[in-house]
Amino acid sequence: xxxxxxxxxxxxxxxxxxxxxxxxxxxxxxxxKARLQYRRGPPLMQTWYDLQKLFALPSVRPTKxxxxxxAPYIALASAISAALLLPxxxxxxxxxxxxxxxxxxxxxxVSVALMFAGLSVxxxxxxxxxxxxxxxxxxxEPLIAVLYGVLAYNAGSLSIADIIANLHLTPSLxxxxxxxxxALYVESGFVPFDIAEAEQEVIGGPLAEYxxxxxxxxxxxxxxxxxxxxWFFVSLLTLPWLGPIDTPERAALVLALQFILTVSFYxxxxxxxxxxxxxxxxxxxxxxxxxxxxxxxxxxxAFMGW
Amino acid sequence: MGMFLEYALGAFIIGGxxxxxxxxxxxxxxxxxxxxxxxxxLLGEVYNVYINGPEKLSIYRxxxxxxxxxxxxxxxxxxxxxxxxxxxxxxxxxxxxxxxxWVYAIAYNTFLASxxxxxxxxxxxxxxxSWELMTLSSFxxxxxxxxxxxxxxxxxxxxxxxxxxxxxxxxxLGTAYSLVGSFDKLGFDNIATALASxxxxxxxxxxxxxxxxxxAKAGIVPFQFWVAETYRAAPTSVSAVMAGAMExxxxxxxxxxxxxxxGTTYILGIAIALLGAITLTVGTLYALRETNAKxxxxxxxxxxxxxxxxxIGIGMALIPKGGALAAIGALxxxxxxFHALNHAIFKSSLFLSAGAVEYRTGTVELEExxxxxxxMKWTALAALFASLAIAGVPPFNGFISKWLIYVSGYxxxxxxxxxxxxxxxxxxxxxLASFVKFYGTQFGGDMxxxxxxxxxxxxMLLGQWILAxxxxxxxVFPGTVTGVLNVFNAPIKDGLYRIGFGSVxxxxxxxxxLLAVLILGLYLSFKPEYGKEAKPWDCGTTSxxxxxxxxxxxxxxxxxxxxxxxxYRFSDWFYMVGEGVIRYIVKAxxxxxxxxxxxxxxxxxxxxxxxxxxxxxVLNADEEVLKPxxxxxxxxxxxxxxxxxxxxxxxxxxxxGAVIGILMTL
Numbered sequence: 001x002x003x004x005x006x007x008x009x010x011x012x013x014x015x016x017x018x019x020x021x022x023x024x025x026x027x028x029x030x031x032x033k034a035r036l037q038y039r040r041g042p043p044l045m046q047t048w049y050d051l052q053k054l055f056a057l058p059s060v061r062p063t064k065x066x067x068x069x070x071a072p073y074i075a076l077a078s079a080i081s082a083a084l085l086l087p088x089x090x091x092x093x094x095x096x097x098x099x100x101x102x103x104x105x106x107x108x109x110v111s112v113a114l115m116f117a118g119l120s121v122x123x124x125x126x127x128x129x130x131x132x133x134x135x136x137x138x139x140x141e142p143l144i145a146v147l148y149g150v151l152a153y154n155a156g157s158l159s160i161a162d163i164i165a166n167l168h169l170t171p172s173l174x175x176x177x178x179x180x181x182x183a184l185y186v187e188s189g190f191v192p193f194d195i196a197e198a199e200q201e202v203i204g205g206p207l208a209e210y211x212x213x214x215x216x217x218x219x220x221x222x223x224x225x226x227x228x229x230x231w232f233f234v235s236l237l238t239l240p241w242l243g244p245i246d247t248p249e250r251a252a253l254v255l256a257l258q259f260i261l262t263v264s265f266y267x268x269x270x271x272x273x274x275x276x277x278x279x280x281x282x283x284x285x286x287x288x289x290x291x292x293x294x295x296x297x298x299x300x301x302a303f304m305g306w
Numbered sequence: 307m308g309m310f311l312e313y314a315l316g317a318f319i320i321g322g323x324x325x326x327x328x329x330x331x332x333x334x335x336x337x338x339x340x341x342x343x344x345x346x347x348l349l350g351e352v353y354n355v356y357i358n359g360p361e362k363l364s365i366y367r368x369x370x371x372x373x374x375x376x377x378x379x380x381x382x383x384x385x386x387x388x389x390x391x392x393x394x395x396x397x398x399x400x401x402x403x404x405x406x407x408w409v410y411a412i413a414y415n416t417f418l419a420s421x422x423x424x425x426x427x428x429x430x431x432x433x434x435x436s437w438e439l440m441t442l443s444s445f446x447x448x449x450x451x452x453x454x455x456x457x458x459x460x461x462x463x464x465x466x467x468x469x470x471x472x473x474x475x476x477x478x479l480g481t482a483y484s485l486v487g488s489f490d491k492l493g494f495d496n497i498a499t500a501l502a503s504x505x506x507x508x509x510x511x512x513x514x515x516x517x518x519x520x521x522a523k524a525g526i527v528p529f530q531f532w533v534a535e536t537y538r539a540a541p542t543s544v545s546a547v548m549a550g551a552m553e554x555x556x557x558x559x560x561x562x563x564x565x566x567x568x569g570t571t572y573i574l575g576i577a578i579a580l581l582g583a584i585t586l587t588v589g590t591l592y593a594l595r596e597t598n599a600k601x602x603x604x605x606x607x608x609x610x611x612x613x614x615x616x617x618i619g620i621g622m623a624l625i626p627k628g629g630a631l632a633a634i635g636a637l638x639x640x641x642x643x644f645h646a647l648n649h650a651i652f653k654s655s656l657f658l659s660a661g662a663v664e665y666r667t668g669t670v671e672l673e674e675x676x677x678x679x680x681x682m683k684w685t686a687l688a689a690l691f692a693s694l695a696i697a698g699v700p701p702f703n704g705f706i707s708k709w710l711i712y713v714s715g716y717x718x719x720x721x722x723x724x725x726x727x728x729x730x731x732x733x734x735x736x737x738l739a740s741f742v743k744f745y746g747t748q749f750g751g752d753m754x755x756x757x758x759x760x761x762x763x764x765x766m767l768l769g770q771w772i773l774a775x776x777x778x779x780x781x782v783f784p785g786t787v788t789g790v791l792n793v794f795n796a797p798i799k800d801g802l803y804r805i806g807f808g809s810v811x812x813x814x815x816x817x818x819x820l821l822a823v824l825i826l827g828l829y830l831s832f833k834p835e836y837g838k839e840a841k842p843w844d845c846g847t848t849s850x851x852x853x854x855x856x857x858x859x860x861x862x863x864x865x866x867x868x869x870x871x872x873x874y875r876f877s878d879w880f881y882m883v884g885e886g887v888i889r890y891i892v893k894a895x896x897x898x899x900x901x902x903x904x905x906x907x908x909x910x911x912x913x914x915x916x917x918x919x920x921x922x923x924v925l926n927a928d929e930e931v932l933k934p935x936x937x938x939x940x941x942x943x944x945x946x947x948x949x950x951x952x953x954x955x956x957x958x959x960x961x962x963g964a965v966i967g968i969l970m971t972l
Binding site: 134 | 676677679680683690694697698699700705709712713716717719721724725727728729731732734735736738739742743745746750751752753806808809810811812813814816817820821824825828829832834835836837838839840841842843844852855856857861862863865866868869870
């Protein structure tokens, strides 16, 4: 019974982190960016304030499409579901399939909702944004497929629990971490890969026609998605090397480590964002195609035992 | 016992006969309805075999053996046939101007019946015969619209099938005959016994011939060139059956005739898996740049068949290895078969949706369509379900089977199979891209051009929703079909609420409940509040054709397609080879034909293309031989009534004299 309470505690901590942390992370990023540009920057709560304001505003309605109304909620629900599938300490809040493919597909559903939302309105900008979002996914997915291959061969299973338990360090694994960091960065849509939304170019892409509360829901979903991808990376980076996590105290320490790493990765991301300009879609396709061929070599290395 | 199959065949025969009703509409409706009854009877048979186990019987002295494997394919034919036939009851109206209801009635019912026979007969000769019947009836259906482009497509299809299916199959039949030595003993069991003691090269020849035939029918690279045009040309309900069921019949051949009869080795399995991996890549990336809805779906059929072959290939490669790998192999084969069922369901559903759009707007060109989501709500939702299913988005059925294919490929410890799985995972994104376009261009946005479009009739909606509903049902409760599907005894873990292999599990029910609770909870707690309504933002332009204010189908992924252009150039080359071969075969046919056919109006016209044959009135060789006789008889008919006795006597005398003269000289 006592164990259940501990588990419940971790679940609760996980859920609180999922719901509350992501906008803060964005706040951190904004502050870091500002400081890099010799500005004072907004308070850390600023993204929360923005969301609060958006939630309070009614939306303008550009179409009668039902999909347009529901898409933000589907995106947010998918992002939260994906985040619930990650380990917090040693607890996975809702284990509906603790393996790589399921996690990435559920994360992908955020983008799917975003794209269909963009296409439900008669607006060339949002269509363009949706098509761009899809092209980015098209080039990132092969990299993630390489990752499945290396991890599944290295640990003998696609299950994340097995991967955490059985992963062993090889040169190919280190390269895979680098590739994974790159792929997740692209998939999160940080600058220079914010091509789909590209505010100055295609006035927000799929989000062009969204306003008020619906826009707020979408932003919230995107923040949670970015958080989930980062938390996944941090977990994969740390958990396999920490040995079995069997006591609540250890689990709490691991959770603290995950938390600290996630928070401390964000300034790095912000620095990358602040020092880069948006790429063109064909550049991204070219870069990612190259990364894919590099990935195939990494996979071959993994199968040779390196 | 076995009664249902008989009922089904009976229904198909009655359906064919009903075609002779004079009125076009009545005849297509009645025959489609009988096809529906027949397909339902097939499903009855599936249930019967599932409950009572495999059965052997003979219908009209045709030996039938409904094994567990046959049952899977009967299920596929039954589901697709039911939905497509129901749909056809209204859909076939749009071909009224051809006025040939009887052609459709006979060909369509024969098509369904022959497929049911192919997957159940227990003898090589009947297998080949039903197979040919299937090809012939589908060929007739492809040119049913009688438009020039469609007729050309159908001829190309038929000639391809002749060279790549009929010839290899008959040679294989001959090989089998030479093995067993009698036409009475061509049952699969006898062939298996004979093959067991046959020399290795006989086996290779036999398996190779069959493999060519099945690859061609399934549209596996390099034999994929006929698929796109054929499925585009056929009436959409027929395309649905061709893509949903006919391709799977080739898979049945692969499993039963190649794998089970001849046996498998690691090399053969790898070859099948790699063919699958190449096919899924080529088919899907070609689909990505397609702007005709039916051609797009056709290329995806090629791609999805690639997935299925990859799964079966993993099984064929790993099961002979035994041990833990055999378990993964069985999982792969199971996943392949599962994907075959799923593909049948969502691909037919997508074809039916494309047909519904065609029924109301008269076109399947994505460039012209748009904004239909508002007017055809239920068709749009069905198309959305099936699109998500084919793209492998959970919780739809496509996700489960694709995911199991990945699991078996990635965990196979084999670089080539893992690479196949890698391509499969990547191509899954390309499939999504293609269906984002498929859905977005047809149903997204608002277009004034189509503001008066209405939803399609009830039977067409029901046909779509039987399939679209199944994509969700099977996706959430895969346990409903795993019992029928698991003919390879794969050690999958399945219960009411989870499916998986070893420690890799997925619980669709839990996922759906979680997602639904979250969506509804979020929706209700932050209900959307709409202020004013406004037109989409167009940067303040003053004169803008709003229908054009969007991205056209070609422009969606143009940058991506440009960047992977070398892939297309490389594959186009293969494509050209295949096309070229068929072109020369057509030429050879025409060359032969020129000796037997004459164009009547302008006697010295050279026959160079098929159009030459079609334009002029032609005279076949047999007609030419008989023509003098016919002419004489005609004259005789005209002359005889006027003959007097005297003339008759004179003619008689001349004849008698001639006869005597001949006898004398002899």
